[in-house]
Amino acid sequence: MAMCKDIVDNIVEYIESELDYNTLQELEKHSGECPECQAFIRTYKRMLELTGKLRERTFVTPQIRTRLKDFLKSQVSTN
Amino acid sequence: MWETGFLRKIISSITGGKSNRESSSSTPDEKLIESFINENDEGAFEEIVNRYVDKIYGLALRITRNQNDAEEVLQDVFLTLAKKIDTFRGEAKFSSWLYRVTANASYMRLRAERKHETDISLEDYVPYDDNGTLMGRVASKDWSLRPDKALFSKEAMDIIERAVEELPESYRVVFHLRDIEGLSNEEASQILGISVPAIKSRLHRGRLFLRDRLSDYFHEWSK
Numbered sequence: 001m002a003m004c005k006d007i008v009d010n011i012v013e014y015i016e017s018e019l020d021y022n023t024l025q026e027l028e029k030h031s032g033e034c035p036e037c038q039a040f041i042r043t044y045k046r047m048l049e050l051t052g053k054l055r056e057r058t059f060v061t062p063q064i065r066t067r068l069k070d071f072l073k074s075q076v077s078t079n
Numbered sequence: 080m081w082e083t084g085f086l087r088k089i090i091s092s093i094t095g096g097k098s099n100r101e102s103s104s105s106t107p108d109e110k111l112i113e114s115f116i117n118e119n120d121e122g123a124f125e126e127i128v129n130r131y132v133d134k135i136y137g138l139a140l141r142i143t144r145n146q147n148d149a150e151e152v153l154q155d156v157f158l159t160l161a162k163k164i165d166t167f168r169g170e171a172k173f174s175s176w177l178y179r180v181t182a183n184a185s186y187m188r189l190r191a192e193r194k195h196e197t198d199i200s201l202e203d204y205v206p207y208d209d210n211g212t213l214m215g216r217v218a219s220k221d222w223s224l225r226p227d228k229a230l231f232s233k234e235a236m237d238i239i240e241r242a243v244e245e246l247p248e249s250y251r252v253v254f255h256l257r258d259i260e261g262l263s264n265e266e267a268s269q270i271l272g273i274s275v276p277a278i279k280s281r282l283h284r285g286r287l288f289l290r291d292r293l294s295d296y297f298h299e300w301s302k
Binding site: 003004005006007008011012034035036037038039040042043044045046047048050051052053054055057058059060064065067068069071072073075 | 086089090093132133136137140149150153154157158161205206207211212213214215216217218221222223224230231235236239240243254258259260261279282283286287289290293294
């Protein structure tokens with residue numbers, strides 16, 4: 001019989017639908033009856049949604065680009 | 080001594096804006112590199128710059144956690160690109176090669192400055208108790224049903240950044256490549272020079288740690 005530990009230990013495969021049928025059935029039977037595991041799965045999935053959004057953040061300012069260009073120009077003049 | 084011709088072309092490609100080459104947005108990196116080398120197509124290189132300048136800086140910042148160091152790594156990586164681009168023959172995926180150069184330059188900088196973190200292992204990190212249950216540990220801090228407007232706000236994104244920063248370095252870099260950059264286990268393995276099982280393990284432990292930290296932060300935030 002599956003328990004919370006099994007949900008946690010198999011969460012990556014569970015999210016990515018890589019579990020075999022029997023294991024999946026067992027885990028879903030447990031999570032269906034366990035509010036803690038339901039919250040764990042929900043927050044885990046939500047975390048992945050949110051961290052994926054970090055990809056859209058831009059850090060390189062026009063000033064950094066300008067300094068990059070100036071640096072590379074200085075390398076041309078020294079070679 | 081190295082060929083400065085490529086460097087001059089690269090400099091003229093760093094214009095600070097988005098590439099005008101609408102049609103090149105779906106062109107594979109390797110094709111753009113080929114156009115740049117064989118046809119002197121500066122627009123192709125401009126597209127490469129626009130695709131990767133943030134990714135290079137972002138990975139460097141994730142490893143070094145210092146803006147000045149990340150900027151110097153960015154400069155080092157473009158210099159390496161200028162020196163070696165004509166030797167790139169497509170044996171490896173261009174993006175993997177570029178990420179690897181960036182990670183190496185970042186680690187070299189940390190070593191040179193003796194800033195290398197003492198890596199804390201999360202291999203035994205689990206959210207459940209000794210009996211293997213989550214009883215009383217998750218549901219009371221469930222933040223998943225909060226509205227998108229709150230969770231995707233700038234304040235929430237800053238909280239997430241702070242939580243990612245708390246990951247030990249070897250987990251943080253794997254998390255960055257897999258979950259922020261969206262690379263595969265195999266690509267992350269090639270970039271960092273560690274096995275796929277090690278990538279999977281670090282990703283799993285890192286995510287468990289991060290989910291817990293986010294729960295703590297979001298719980299505090301709601302008070």
